[in-house]
Amino acid sequence: MSEHSRELRYAYGLRIDSELDLPELQQPPPAGNDEPDVRIRLGAVPSEGPAGASQLGPYLWAGPRQFWLHIPEVARFLVNDGCEIRVDPEPGIDDDSLRVFLLGSAFGALLFQRGLLVLHGNAIQVGDRAMICVGHSGAGKSTLAAAFLRRGYNILADDVVPVDAQCRALPGFPRIKLWQDTASRMQIDTAGLRRIRPGMEKFNFPVVTQFADCALPVRWIYILSGENQPDIQLDPVAGMDRFLPLRDNTYRVSFLKGMGLNGKHLRLIGQVAARIRLVRVTRPDHGFELDALVDSILADIAANP
Amino acid sequence: MSPETRVVRVPDLIASEMDGDLVMMSIERGEYYGISGVGTRAWELLEHPVSLAEIVATICQEFEVDAAIGEQDMRKFLEELIHRGLVQTVA
Numbered sequence: 001m002s003e004h005s006r007e008l009r010y011a012y013g014l015r016i017d018s019e020l021d022l023p024e025l026q027q028p029p030p031a032g033n034d035e036p037d038v039r040i041r042l043g044a045v046p047s048e049g050p051a052g053a054s055q056l057g058p059y060l061w062a063g064p065r066q067f068w069l070h071i072p073e074v075a076r077f078l079v080n081d082g083c084e085i086r087v088d089p090e091p092g093i094d095d096d097s098l099r100v101f102l103l104g105s106a107f108g109a110l111l112f113q114r115g116l117l118v119l120h121g122n123a124i125q126v127g128d129r130a131m132i133c134v135g136h137s138g139a140g141k142s143t144l145a146a147a148f149l150r151r152g153y154n155i156l157a158d159d160v161v162p163v164d165a166q167c168r169a170l171p172g173f174p175r176i177k178l179w180q181d182t183a184s185r186m187q188i189d190t191a192g193l194r195r196i197r198p199g200m201e202k203f204n205f206p207v208v209t210q211f212a213d214c215a216l217p218v219r220w221i222y223i224l225s226g227e228n229q230p231d232i233q234l235d236p237v238a239g240m241d242r243f244l245p246l247r248d249n250t251y252r253v254s255f256l257k258g259m260g261l262n263g264k265h266l267r268l269i270g271q272v273a274a275r276i277r278l279v280r281v282t283r284p285d286h287g288f289e290l291d292a293l294v295d296s297i298l299a300d301i302a303a304n305p
Numbered sequence: 306m307s308p309e310t311r312v313v314r315v316p317d318l319i320a321s322e323m324d325g326d327l328v329m330m331s332i333e334r335g336e337y338y339g340i341s342g343v344g345t346r347a348w349e350l351l352e353h354p355v356s357l358a359e360i361v362a363t364i365c366q367e368f369e370v371d372a373a374i375g376e377q378d379m380r381k382f383l384e385e386l387i388h389r390g391l392v393q394t395v396a
Contacts, residue, residue, distance in 0.1 A: 239324050262330060266337075
């Protein structure tokens, strides 16, 4: 299909022209122009990182304008200047696996290159503003997102949440990723869902009507962590103590150093920290009531509008 | 350090206000530092070369601190900043 007849896709406010099908992404709003902001191309990517980049790991190079990533047995990715991602698939790899890393690490690097603060979590619409839940893998972010969806709330983004210089969360695309155990707990049948990669017990759960497709100011950020304690506890975080949790919950924070973005990142965190309520949510490791957790967070939001 | 020793921030620092406190990073070392309370005011003064005595005078006036205690605290604070490589003495 030629570049001109291919439909553009849309995520994070960017018009995307992709040679790899991205069925989970929406189409751009009709009024916009046809010029893509980001081009995704299938083609050769050199077997080493580009000149001027520094090697951050065995399969990872990053420089100020270029980012190079190799996922063995999947693909090599080269991200250029916030406007192009080259994908060089390894023989026999399936498109779902390519999409996982393209929409994850590669897109994360592209959003960094575009000057955004990229948080690892999910963003939920509350009124005309956004609430973001962050936390390390396994902290219960997607379970909580699913619980908010079940309560009728809309989601802006899952996993990768970019926040712009005006402290607005940008909408991603209408799906959340759910592990089988979360789905079972939420009584969501995964039989009709697409696995994010073949053989993985993690599923794409499409969010058809509950997607917030406009940028919203971030007002609250909740940091989820599990601790061996009896009750759900919410502790506001103030002053300089806001820095480390926001840094630690930055998406792929290790990329920043090679990209020369640590200084800019500190400033972005400062801008966001000045405008939000930041709360650490400690919950029991096992057997906590999901509805009680949602209620606690909603009560905190209501008390701190 | 003597009260007349003049000190100033080192150049390669990026600082960001965080809810009233300051978080700084050294670009060269990639390390982060935090300053809170009276220290944030002293840090403002350190933008241009300034002596310990001048800092103490300003702090004691603005925060109604006793001069002897102010000097003791600020000397300790500046020595720590010098030790961390965030501030340098000027000739």
